[in-house]
Amino acid sequence: MNPLNVRRAFVYDKIINWFPGHMAKGLRLITEKLNAVQVIIEVRDARIPLSSINHKFEPIAQRKDRLIVYNKADLAHPDTEAAVTKALKEFKGQDVVFTNANEDVNIKGIMKYLAKKAKVSGTASEKELTTTVMVVGMPNVGKSSLINSLRRIGVRKGKAAPTGAIPGITRTVAGTIKVLDSPKVYLIDTPGVMIPHIADPISAIKVALTGAISDHLSDEEVIADYLLFQLNQAQDYRYVELYNIKEPTDNIQEFLPQVAKYIGALKKGGEYNLTMAAQFLVKQYRLGKLGRHTLDDIDPASLEAFLTRDIEDSVSRRQQKKADKIEDRRLRRLVQQRKAEERDRSGSGSKL
Numbered sequence: 001m002n003p004l005n006v007r008r009a010f011v012y013d014k015i016i017n018w019f020p021g022h023m024a025k026g027l028r029l030i031t032e033k034l035n036a037v038q039v040i041i042e043v044r045d046a047r048i049p050l051s052s053i054n055h056k057f058e059p060i061a062q063r064k065d066r067l068i069v070y071n072k073a074d075l076a077h078p079d080t081e082a083a084v085t086k087a088l089k090e091f092k093g094q095d096v097v098f099t100n101a102n103e104d105v106n107i108k109g110i111m112k113y114l115a116k117k118a119k120v121s122g123t124a125s126e127k128e129l130t131t132t133v134m135v136v137g138m139p140n141v142g143k144s145s146l147i148n149s150l151r152r153i154g155v156r157k158g159k160a161a162p163t164g165a166i167p168g169i170t171r172t173v174a175g176t177i178k179v180l181d182s183p184k185v186y187l188i189d190t191p192g193v194m195i196p197h198i199a200d201p202i203s204a205i206k207v208a209l210t211g212a213i214s215d216h217l218s219d220e221e222v223i224a225d226y227l228l229f230q231l232n233q234a235q236d237y238r239y240v241e242l243y244n245i246k247e248p249t250d251n252i253q254e255f256l257p258q259v260a261k262y263i264g265a266l267k268k269g270g271e272y273n274l275t276m277a278a279q280f281l282v283k284q285y286r287l288g289k290l291g292r293h294t295l296d297d298i299d300p301a302s303l304e305a306f307l308t309r310d311i312e313d314s315v316s317r318r319q320q321k322k323a324d325k326i327e328d329r330r331l332r333r334l335v336q337q338r339k340a341e342e343r344d345r346s347g348s349g350s351k352l
Contacts, residue, residue: 006250010229012222016204018194018213026191031060033188036132039117040066041110041187043137043146045210046076046098049084050296050306051203052212054138054195061136066094067113071142073098073105075286077294087303101145107153110146111180118183129183132176139192140211147177147187154179202226206295211286215279224278225252227285236291242284256281 040061044052049070068088073081081098088094095113099106118131135143151157155178176186194212198204205226208218228250231239237248243262249255259265260272263280267273284290297303 006232007229010202010205010226012201012205012226014204014219014222015198015201016208016213016218017197018217023191023193027056027193030134030136030190030193033134034060034063037064037134037188038131039114039133040064041069041133041135041146042066043069043071043135043141043143045138045141045212046070046073046080046084047210047293048206048295049076049080049298050303051206052138052141052210053310054193056193056195057136064134065117067110068094068096069110069146070096070098071101071146074100074103075288075292077292077298080294080298083298083300083303087300087307091304091307099146099149101142101149104149104153107146107149110150111154111185114185115180115183118180118185130186131183132186132188134188134190136190137192138194138207138212141192143192144189147179147189150179150187151177154185155181209282209285209295215282220275220278220282221252221256224256224281227281227290228252228255230293230295231290234291234293236293238291242289 040057042057042061070076070081070084076098085096085098088096097106097109097113099110101107114131114133118129135147137143176188179185179187192212195207198207204213205218205223207213208215209223209227228239231237232248232250239245240248243259245255245258245262256274256277257272259281260274260277263277265273265276265280281290285293297306
């Protein structure tokens with residue numbers, strides 16, 4: 001492909017938001033359960049290491065020890081782990097581990113981390129030590145798969161949390177699940193909580209492409225177009241051989257009919273079913289059939305810019321929240337003062 005024919009940027013301005021009622025309820029329940037929790041595991045998607053950060057968890061997680069787990073690392077670009085781990089350590093001092101929960105990769109490392117936290121937090125004998133861990137994250141990042149892996153490794157028992165490719169399977173905060181006997185470690189599964197408002201349309205597309213937003217809420221052909229854009233940016237043209245296409249293309253209107261032809265996706269009358277072709281492509285990406293691709297920029301400069309801005313925004317949010325509280329107290333005092341003055345005037349009038 002002639003690089004001059006490849007788009008340099010993906011243009012899209014539609015916001016995809018998904019925050020159903022069970023997520024708002026789940027966020028409230030998570031907050032209510034915090035007093036019984038010593039450690040928080042926040043699970044993110046390694047393919048979107050920045051876009052899968054949900055700032056709704058920040059005020060929750062900052063009150064406890066936190067481990068950031070980037071799951072689905074086997075589907076992300078191989079350079080992602082080193083780049084993101086270094087950046088988060090440097091700019092936020094966060095403990096980070098990359099996993100593939102389906103293959104139990106790095107699960108023992110998480111077990112050692114939790115056991116260490118249990119021993120530090122207790123003074124009893126090791127058999128009597130107990131720690132409770134809450135697992136949070138956006139939908140479809142693999143929280144339940146991670147819990148099942150920890151349980152399988154720790155106590156050699158089967159599934160305790162339902163899993164599936166559809167986001168939103170876990171819809172409420174569950175009871176405790178034992179994953180280690182000595183010291184005792186219990187996990188609490190929670191519903192996936194989406195970012196209530198994703199301001200950046202491209203970030204929303206990334207979240208949709210990785211499966212955190214229900215497919216029926218997004219335009220599958222646009223998502224497939226963004227996937228094609230990313231593949232071409234990475235100069236990964238394996239789709240040509242996979243789907244018997246003559247040559248690489250950056251035109252989704254040319255690409256989808258060829259994919260539809262390859263999979264036999266036809267409507268009545270012989271017209272190609274482009275929606276079915278787009279759904280097929282997205283599923284192929286999620287399964288890793290189109291290679292290991294990280295959708296966020298992970299070069300050092302981009303990571304530094306994002307995390308620096310993230311810290312500044314966090315400080316600004318805290319300052320704004322503090323200012324709002326001060327202003328609220330000032331207004332309440334003013335209202336009380338005026339009421340007192342009115343009572344005084346009323347009392348003086350009655351004496352006259």
